[in-house]
Amino acid sequence: MRSLQGLKVIVSRALSTAPSTPVIATKHPFKVDLKAGKLYPWCSCGHSKKQPFCDGSHKKAAPGLSPVRFTPTEDKEAWLCGCKQTKKAPYCDGTHKQSYVQNYTLETNQ
Ligand code: FES
Numbered sequence: 001m002r003s004l005q006g007l008k009v010i011v012s013r014a015l016s017t018a019p020s021t022p023v024i025a026t027k028h029p030f031k032v033d034l035k036a037g038k039l040y041p042w043c044s045c046g047h048s049k050k051q052p053f054c055d056g057s058h059k060k061a062a063p064g065l066s067p068v069r070f071t072p073t074e075d076k077e078a079w080l081c082g083c084k085q086t087k088k089a090p091y092c093d094g095t096h097k098q099s100y101v102q103n104y105t106l107e108t109n110q
Pocket residue numbers: 027028029030080081082083084085086091092093094095096097
């Protein structure tokens with residue numbers, strides 16, 4: 001049987017290697033004008049202060065997460081996800097309308 005101290009070490013190691021999860025940055029998508037051929041880094045962690053794009057905050061706030069880089073093939077208007085819960089990153093898929101997003105208490109004023 002393992003000692004309590006042994007279990008604490010095992011749990012601590014498991015938690016320290018657990019992947020980061022995104023935080024809800026906003027409860028709405030961002031309307032953006034995208035340019036063909038330009039590389040965009042969409043923030044997937046939710047910590048960036050330059051939403052919906054990456055500012056490098058994931059390196060300290062969410063190790064293990066990285067931005068979704070994408071390059072549009074045509075100039076277009078798009079809705080990029082701000083809640084970071086979409087299944088079609090970087091684009092909004094409507095997940096932000098769900099109650100767990102709308103009832104979430106944001107860390108900053110929006
Ligand atoms: S803003 Fe995230 S799914 Fe719409």
